[in-house]
Amino acid sequence: MALPIYASPLERVWHWTYRVLCALIFLFLIAPILIVIPLSFNAEPYFTFTEKMLSLDPTGYSLRWYDLLLTFGMQAPDAARDGGWWGDVWRNATWVQVAKNSVVIGFFSTLLATALGTLAALGLSRPEMPFRRSIMAILISPMIVPIIITATGLFFFYSSIGIRNWGVPYLGVILAHATLGIPFVIITVTATLVGFDHSLTRAAASLGAAPATIFRKITLPLILPGMVSGALFAFVTSFDEVVVVMFIAAPDEQTIPRQMWNGIREQISPAILSVATILVVVSVLLLATIEILRRRGERLRGVTPA
Numbered sequence: 001m002a003l004p005i006y007a008s009p010l011e012r013v014w015h016w017t018y019r020v021l022c023a024l025i026f027l028f029l030i031a032p033i034l035i036v037i038p039l040s041f042n043a044e045p046y047f048t049f050t051e052k053m054l055s056l057d058p059t060g061y062s063l064r065w066y067d068l069l070l071t072f073g074m075q076a077p078d079a080a081r082d083g084g085w086w087g088d089v090w091r092n093a094t095w096v097q098v099a100k101n102s103v104v105i106g107f108f109s110t111l112l113a114t115a116l117g118t119l120a121a122l123g124l125s126r127p128e129m130p131f132r133r134s135i136m137a138i139l140i141s142p143m144i145v146p147i148i149i150t151a152t153g154l155f156f157f158y159s160s161i162g163i164r165n166w167g168v169p170y171l172g173v174i175l176a177h178a179t180l181g182i183p184f185v186i187i188t189v190t191a192t193l194v195g196f197d198h199s200l201t202r203a204a205a206s207l208g209a210a211p212a213t214i215f216r217k218i219t220l221p222l223i224l225p226g227m228v229s230g231a232l233f234a235f236v237t238s239f240d241e242v243v244v245v246m247f248i249a250a251p252d253e254q255t256i257p258r259q260m261w262n263g264i265r266e267q268i269s270p271a272i273l274s275v276a277t278i279l280v281v282v283s284v285l286l287l288a289t290i291e292i293l294r295r296r297g298e299r300l301r302g303v304t305p306a
Contacts, residue, residue, distance in 0.1 A: 110231050188226045
Protein backbone atom coordinates (compact mmCIF):
# COMPACT_ATOMS: atom_id res chain seq x y z
CA MET A 1 0.00 0.00 0.00
CA ALA A 2 1.36 3.39 -1.01
CA LEU A 3 2.10 6.00 1.61
CA PRO A 4 -0.29 8.97 1.82
CA ILE A 5 0.99 12.37 0.79
CA TYR A 6 0.76 13.69 4.33
CA ALA A 7 3.00 10.95 5.81
CA SER A 8 5.70 12.27 8.13
CA PRO A 9 9.42 11.60 7.52
CA LEU A 10 9.45 9.07 10.37
CA GLU A 11 6.51 7.21 8.81
CA ARG A 12 8.29 7.14 5.48
CA VAL A 13 11.44 5.74 7.08
CA TRP A 14 9.44 3.03 8.85
CA HIS A 15 7.57 2.24 5.63
CA TRP A 16 10.75 1.52 3.70
CA THR A 17 12.38 -0.23 6.66
CA TYR A 18 9.36 -2.52 6.89
CA ARG A 19 9.61 -3.32 3.18
CA VAL A 20 13.32 -4.10 3.44
CA LEU A 21 12.74 -6.38 6.44
CA CYS A 22 9.97 -8.24 4.59
CA ALA A 23 12.24 -8.65 1.55
CA LEU A 24 15.09 -10.00 3.71
CA ILE A 25 12.77 -12.47 5.47
CA PHE A 26 11.39 -13.61 2.12
CA LEU A 27 14.92 -14.03 0.75
CA PHE A 28 15.91 -16.05 3.84
CA LEU A 29 12.96 -18.39 3.35
CA ILE A 30 13.39 -18.84 -0.38
CA ALA A 31 17.21 -19.01 -0.45
CA PRO A 32 17.38 -22.84 -0.28
CA ILE A 33 15.12 -23.05 -3.34
CA LEU A 34 17.15 -20.44 -5.20
CA ILE A 35 20.27 -22.51 -4.57
CA VAL A 36 18.80 -25.89 -5.50
CA ILE A 37 17.40 -24.87 -8.88
CA PRO A 38 20.67 -23.76 -10.58
CA LEU A 39 22.60 -26.64 -8.98
CA SER A 40 20.29 -29.09 -10.73
CA PHE A 41 21.84 -27.93 -14.03
CA ASN A 42 25.42 -28.55 -12.86
CA ALA A 43 27.48 -30.38 -15.49
CA GLU A 44 29.68 -31.90 -12.78
CA PRO A 45 28.58 -34.47 -10.18
CA TYR A 46 28.86 -32.00 -7.32
CA PHE A 47 26.45 -30.30 -4.95
CA THR A 48 28.38 -27.03 -5.13
CA PHE A 49 28.78 -24.27 -7.70
CA THR A 50 31.77 -24.89 -9.96
CA GLU A 51 34.01 -22.17 -11.36
CA LYS A 52 32.36 -22.53 -14.76
CA MET A 53 28.93 -22.06 -13.24
CA LEU A 54 30.00 -18.99 -11.31
CA SER A 55 31.53 -17.50 -14.47
CA LEU A 56 28.33 -18.35 -16.41
CA ASP A 57 30.28 -20.60 -18.80
CA PRO A 58 27.68 -22.57 -20.84
CA THR A 59 29.82 -25.71 -20.59
CA GLY A 60 29.30 -25.66 -16.83
CA TYR A 61 25.59 -26.28 -17.24
CA SER A 62 23.90 -29.44 -18.43
CA LEU A 63 20.61 -31.37 -18.47
CA ARG A 64 22.41 -34.64 -17.69
CA TRP A 65 20.74 -35.05 -14.31
CA TYR A 66 17.28 -34.55 -15.76
CA ASP A 67 18.17 -37.12 -18.40
CA LEU A 68 19.28 -39.46 -15.62
CA LEU A 69 15.78 -39.34 -14.18
CA LEU A 70 14.64 -41.14 -17.32
CA THR A 71 17.56 -43.55 -17.82
CA PHE A 72 18.26 -44.68 -14.24
CA GLY A 73 17.02 -48.26 -13.92
CA MET A 74 16.39 -48.80 -17.64
CA GLN A 75 17.40 -52.05 -19.30
CA ALA A 76 18.81 -50.34 -22.41
CA PRO A 77 19.48 -46.67 -21.65
CA ASP A 78 21.86 -46.25 -24.60
CA ALA A 79 19.45 -47.52 -27.24
CA ALA A 80 17.95 -45.29 -29.91
CA ARG A 81 15.32 -43.03 -28.39
CA ASP A 82 12.35 -44.35 -30.29
CA GLY A 83 9.06 -45.80 -29.12
CA GLY A 84 10.77 -48.86 -27.66
CA TRP A 85 13.12 -46.66 -25.65
CA TRP A 86 10.23 -44.69 -24.17
CA GLY A 87 8.45 -47.96 -23.42
CA ASP A 88 11.52 -49.07 -21.51
CA VAL A 89 11.42 -45.77 -19.60
CA TRP A 90 7.77 -46.27 -18.68
CA ARG A 91 8.27 -49.87 -17.54
CA ASN A 92 11.68 -49.85 -15.88
CA ALA A 93 13.02 -46.36 -15.08
CA THR A 94 13.24 -46.08 -11.30
CA TRP A 95 12.25 -42.45 -11.03
CA VAL A 96 9.32 -42.94 -13.39
CA GLN A 97 8.07 -45.86 -11.30
CA VAL A 98 8.20 -43.91 -8.05
CA ALA A 99 6.53 -40.96 -9.79
CA LYS A 100 3.67 -43.22 -10.88
CA ASN A 101 3.38 -44.52 -7.32
CA SER A 102 3.27 -40.95 -5.97
CA VAL A 103 0.54 -39.91 -8.42
CA VAL A 104 -1.61 -42.99 -7.75
CA ILE A 105 -1.28 -42.70 -3.98
CA GLY A 106 -1.78 -38.93 -4.04
CA PHE A 107 -4.84 -39.15 -6.30
CA PHE A 108 -6.77 -41.74 -4.30
CA SER A 109 -5.75 -40.38 -0.90
CA THR A 110 -6.89 -36.93 -2.04
CA LEU A 111 -10.27 -38.26 -3.16
CA LEU A 112 -10.76 -40.00 0.19
CA ALA A 113 -9.55 -37.02 2.23
CA THR A 114 -11.74 -34.60 0.27
CA ALA A 115 -14.89 -36.70 0.66
CA LEU A 116 -14.43 -37.37 4.38
CA GLY A 117 -13.14 -33.89 5.18
CA THR A 118 -16.05 -32.20 3.41
CA LEU A 119 -18.59 -34.34 5.24
CA ALA A 120 -16.90 -33.57 8.54
CA ALA A 121 -16.82 -29.83 7.80
CA LEU A 122 -20.51 -29.80 6.87
CA GLY A 123 -21.36 -31.49 10.15
CA LEU A 124 -19.10 -29.30 12.25
CA SER A 125 -20.55 -26.15 10.69
CA ARG A 126 -24.02 -26.86 12.07
CA PRO A 127 -24.69 -25.04 15.34
CA GLU A 128 -26.63 -27.97 16.82
CA MET A 129 -23.61 -30.27 16.47
CA PRO A 130 -22.64 -31.41 20.02
CA PHE A 131 -19.00 -31.25 21.15
CA ARG A 132 -17.97 -29.40 18.01
CA ARG A 133 -14.73 -28.03 19.43
CA SER A 134 -13.60 -31.37 20.83
CA ILE A 135 -14.37 -33.19 17.60
CA MET A 136 -12.60 -30.51 15.56
CA ALA A 137 -9.52 -30.80 17.78
CA ILE A 138 -9.44 -34.57 17.27
CA LEU A 139 -9.92 -34.35 13.51
CA ILE A 140 -7.13 -31.83 12.97
CA SER A 141 -4.75 -33.54 15.41
CA PRO A 142 -2.70 -35.14 12.57
CA MET A 143 -1.49 -31.60 11.79
CA ILE A 144 -0.29 -31.15 15.38
CA VAL A 145 0.97 -34.58 16.44
CA PRO A 146 4.56 -35.23 15.27
CA ILE A 147 4.51 -37.28 12.09
CA ILE A 148 6.86 -39.89 13.57
CA ILE A 149 4.27 -40.69 16.24
CA THR A 150 1.51 -41.01 13.67
CA ALA A 151 3.69 -43.22 11.47
CA THR A 152 4.63 -45.47 14.37
CA GLY A 153 1.01 -45.84 15.46
CA LEU A 154 -0.10 -46.65 11.91
CA PHE A 155 2.70 -49.20 11.58
CA PHE A 156 1.62 -51.16 14.65
CA PHE A 157 -2.07 -50.82 13.78
CA TYR A 158 -1.59 -52.05 10.22
CA SER A 159 0.61 -54.89 11.46
CA SER A 160 -2.08 -56.01 13.89
CA ILE A 161 -4.80 -56.13 11.22
CA GLY A 162 -2.50 -57.50 8.49
CA ILE A 163 -3.47 -54.89 5.93
CA ARG A 164 -0.84 -56.06 3.45
CA ASN A 165 -2.56 -59.45 3.28
CA TRP A 166 -5.79 -57.91 2.02
CA GLY A 167 -4.47 -57.91 -1.53
CA VAL A 168 -5.23 -54.23 -2.25
CA PRO A 169 -2.14 -52.40 -3.55
CA TYR A 170 -1.23 -49.07 -1.93
CA LEU A 171 -4.13 -49.41 0.53
CA GLY A 172 -2.14 -48.74 3.70
CA VAL A 173 -0.29 -45.74 2.28
CA ILE A 174 -3.48 -44.27 0.77
CA LEU A 175 -5.35 -44.50 4.07
CA ALA A 176 -2.40 -43.04 5.95
CA HIS A 177 -2.02 -40.11 3.56
CA ALA A 178 -5.77 -39.52 3.62
CA THR A 179 -5.50 -39.26 7.40
CA LEU A 180 -2.86 -36.57 7.00
CA GLY A 181 -4.84 -34.72 4.33
CA ILE A 182 -8.27 -34.64 6.01
CA PRO A 183 -7.39 -31.76 8.40
CA PHE A 184 -6.53 -29.48 5.47
CA VAL A 185 -9.86 -30.20 3.79
CA ILE A 186 -11.77 -29.62 7.02
CA ILE A 187 -10.07 -26.27 7.62
CA THR A 188 -10.55 -24.93 4.09
CA VAL A 189 -14.15 -26.10 3.73
CA THR A 190 -15.02 -24.83 7.23
CA ALA A 191 -13.55 -21.44 6.33
CA THR A 192 -15.75 -21.41 3.23
CA LEU A 193 -18.83 -22.27 5.26
CA VAL A 194 -18.20 -19.38 7.68
CA GLY A 195 -19.51 -16.90 5.13
CA PHE A 196 -22.15 -19.24 3.76
CA ASP A 197 -25.63 -17.72 3.44
CA HIS A 198 -27.96 -20.36 4.87
CA SER A 199 -31.00 -18.36 3.79
CA LEU A 200 -30.41 -19.81 0.33
CA THR A 201 -30.84 -23.36 1.53
CA ARG A 202 -33.85 -22.44 3.64
CA ALA A 203 -35.44 -20.73 0.66
CA ALA A 204 -34.83 -23.79 -1.51
CA ALA A 205 -36.32 -26.06 1.17
CA SER A 206 -39.40 -23.85 1.47
CA LEU A 207 -39.90 -24.20 -2.29
CA GLY A 208 -39.90 -28.00 -2.00
CA ALA A 209 -36.35 -28.89 -3.00
CA ALA A 210 -35.03 -32.19 -1.64
CA PRO A 211 -31.93 -32.11 0.61
CA ALA A 212 -29.85 -33.80 -2.09
CA THR A 213 -30.95 -31.19 -4.64
CA ILE A 214 -30.16 -28.36 -2.23
CA PHE A 215 -26.69 -29.70 -1.65
CA ARG A 216 -25.99 -30.33 -5.34
CA LYS A 217 -27.29 -27.03 -6.71
CA ILE A 218 -26.68 -24.56 -3.87
CA THR A 219 -24.26 -25.77 -1.23
CA LEU A 220 -21.77 -27.61 -3.44
CA PRO A 221 -21.11 -24.77 -5.95
CA LEU A 222 -20.45 -22.34 -3.10
CA ILE A 223 -18.11 -24.59 -1.13
CA LEU A 224 -16.41 -26.06 -4.21
CA PRO A 225 -13.46 -23.60 -4.15
CA GLY A 226 -12.78 -24.59 -0.54
CA MET A 227 -13.03 -28.27 -1.42
CA VAL A 228 -10.62 -27.92 -4.32
CA SER A 229 -8.19 -25.90 -2.19
CA GLY A 230 -8.29 -28.53 0.53
CA ALA A 231 -7.85 -31.28 -2.06
CA LEU A 232 -4.77 -29.56 -3.46
CA PHE A 233 -3.30 -29.20 0.04
CA ALA A 234 -4.04 -32.87 0.68
CA PHE A 235 -2.39 -33.86 -2.60
CA VAL A 236 0.72 -31.80 -1.85
CA THR A 237 0.89 -33.34 1.63
CA SER A 238 0.71 -36.83 0.15
CA PHE A 239 3.16 -36.04 -2.64
CA ASP A 240 5.81 -34.68 -0.24
CA GLU A 241 5.37 -37.13 2.64
CA VAL A 242 8.22 -39.54 3.39
CA VAL A 243 8.08 -40.67 7.04
CA VAL A 244 4.85 -42.67 6.78
CA VAL A 245 6.04 -44.28 3.55
CA MET A 246 9.24 -45.39 5.26
CA PHE A 247 7.23 -47.14 7.97
CA ILE A 248 4.35 -48.79 6.13
CA ALA A 249 4.99 -48.87 2.37
CA ALA A 250 5.88 -52.12 0.63
CA PRO A 251 9.11 -52.29 -1.44
CA ASP A 252 7.15 -51.74 -4.67
CA GLU A 253 5.22 -48.76 -3.22
CA GLN A 254 8.11 -46.33 -2.94
CA THR A 255 7.31 -42.68 -3.68
CA ILE A 256 9.44 -39.80 -4.97
CA PRO A 257 10.41 -38.47 -1.50
CA ARG A 258 11.30 -42.02 -0.39
CA GLN A 259 13.48 -42.50 -3.46
CA MET A 260 15.15 -39.16 -2.77
CA TRP A 261 15.91 -40.38 0.75
CA ASN A 262 17.36 -43.58 -0.68
CA GLY A 263 19.50 -41.54 -3.04
CA ILE A 264 20.90 -39.43 -0.23
CA ARG A 265 21.74 -42.47 1.89
CA GLU A 266 23.02 -44.87 -0.77
CA GLN A 267 24.33 -42.90 -3.75
CA ILE A 268 24.57 -39.13 -3.60
CA SER A 269 23.67 -37.80 -7.01
CA PRO A 270 22.68 -34.33 -8.26
CA ALA A 271 19.67 -36.05 -9.85
CA ILE A 272 18.06 -35.49 -6.46
CA LEU A 273 18.35 -31.76 -7.09
CA SER A 274 16.59 -32.21 -10.44
CA VAL A 275 13.70 -33.97 -8.72
CA ALA A 276 13.61 -31.25 -6.05
CA THR A 277 13.41 -28.58 -8.77
CA ILE A 278 10.51 -30.36 -10.46
CA LEU A 279 8.70 -30.68 -7.12
CA VAL A 280 9.23 -26.98 -6.43
CA VAL A 281 7.68 -26.08 -9.79
CA VAL A 282 4.72 -28.38 -9.17
CA SER A 283 4.22 -26.98 -5.66
CA VAL A 284 4.32 -23.38 -6.92
CA LEU A 285 1.73 -24.16 -9.58
CA LEU A 286 -0.54 -25.85 -7.05
CA LEU A 287 -0.22 -23.00 -4.57
CA ALA A 288 -0.99 -20.49 -7.32
CA THR A 289 -4.10 -22.51 -8.15
CA ILE A 290 -5.11 -22.51 -4.50
CA GLU A 291 -4.76 -18.73 -4.31
CA ILE A 292 -6.86 -18.27 -7.46
CA LEU A 293 -9.57 -20.53 -6.04
CA ARG A 294 -9.45 -18.72 -2.69
CA ARG A 295 -10.07 -15.38 -4.35
CA ARG A 296 -12.82 -16.85 -6.50
CA GLY A 297 -14.48 -18.32 -3.42
CA GLU A 298 -14.36 -14.94 -1.67
CA ARG A 299 -15.99 -13.27 -4.66
CA LEU A 300 -18.73 -15.90 -4.77
CA ARG A 301 -19.46 -15.38 -1.07
CA GLY A 302 -19.35 -11.58 -1.48
CA VAL A 303 -16.38 -11.20 0.86
CA THR A 304 -14.41 -9.20 -1.73
CA PRO A 305 -15.72 -7.09 -4.59
CA ALA A 306 -15.69 -8.56 -8.07
